[in-house]
Amino acid sequence: MPLYTFRCEHCSTQVDEQRPVEDRRHPIPCGHCKGLMERVPEMCVIDTFEPYYDEGLGCDVHSRSDRKAEMARLGLVEAERRETQCMVGGTMTRAIPCR
Numbered sequence: 001m002p003l004y005t006f007r008c009e010h011c012s013t014q015v016d017e018q019r020p021v022e023d024r025r026h027p028i029p030c031g032h033c034k035g036l037m038e039r040v041p042e043m044c045v046i047d048t049f050e051p052y053y054d055e056g057l058g059c060d061v062h063s064r065s066d067r068k069a070e071m072a073r074l075g076l077v078e079a080e081r082r083e084t085q086c087m088v089g090g091t092m093t094r095a096i097p098c099r
C-alpha cells in the first residue's frame, strides 16, 4: 500500500498513513483532536514516465534519468519551480501531480 501524508484541519498534526489507493481521498480521524485529517497533496516522483519530445533539450526524453543525463550533458540544472509552471503550457519540462 502506498504511503500518504494526512494533515489535521484542526490542529495541523501531520501523519503518514498507509492507505489503499482507492481510499486516498477519504479523510481520516485525527488521533490528537478527533478532527478530520485530509490528505496533503504532493508532487510525487512517479514511476510511470511518458516519453516526450523536449523542446528545451531538443531531443526525445524516454525517462527521468535520460532527461537528467541530457541536461547534465548540456550543463543545465533542474529548476523545480519552472517544472511546475511549465506543466500548464509548456513542453520543456513536465511534472505530473499525484492522482
Ligand SMILES: [Zn+2]
Pocket: 008, 009, 010, 011, 012, 013, 030, 031, 032, 033, 034, 035, 036
Ligand atoms: Zn487534530
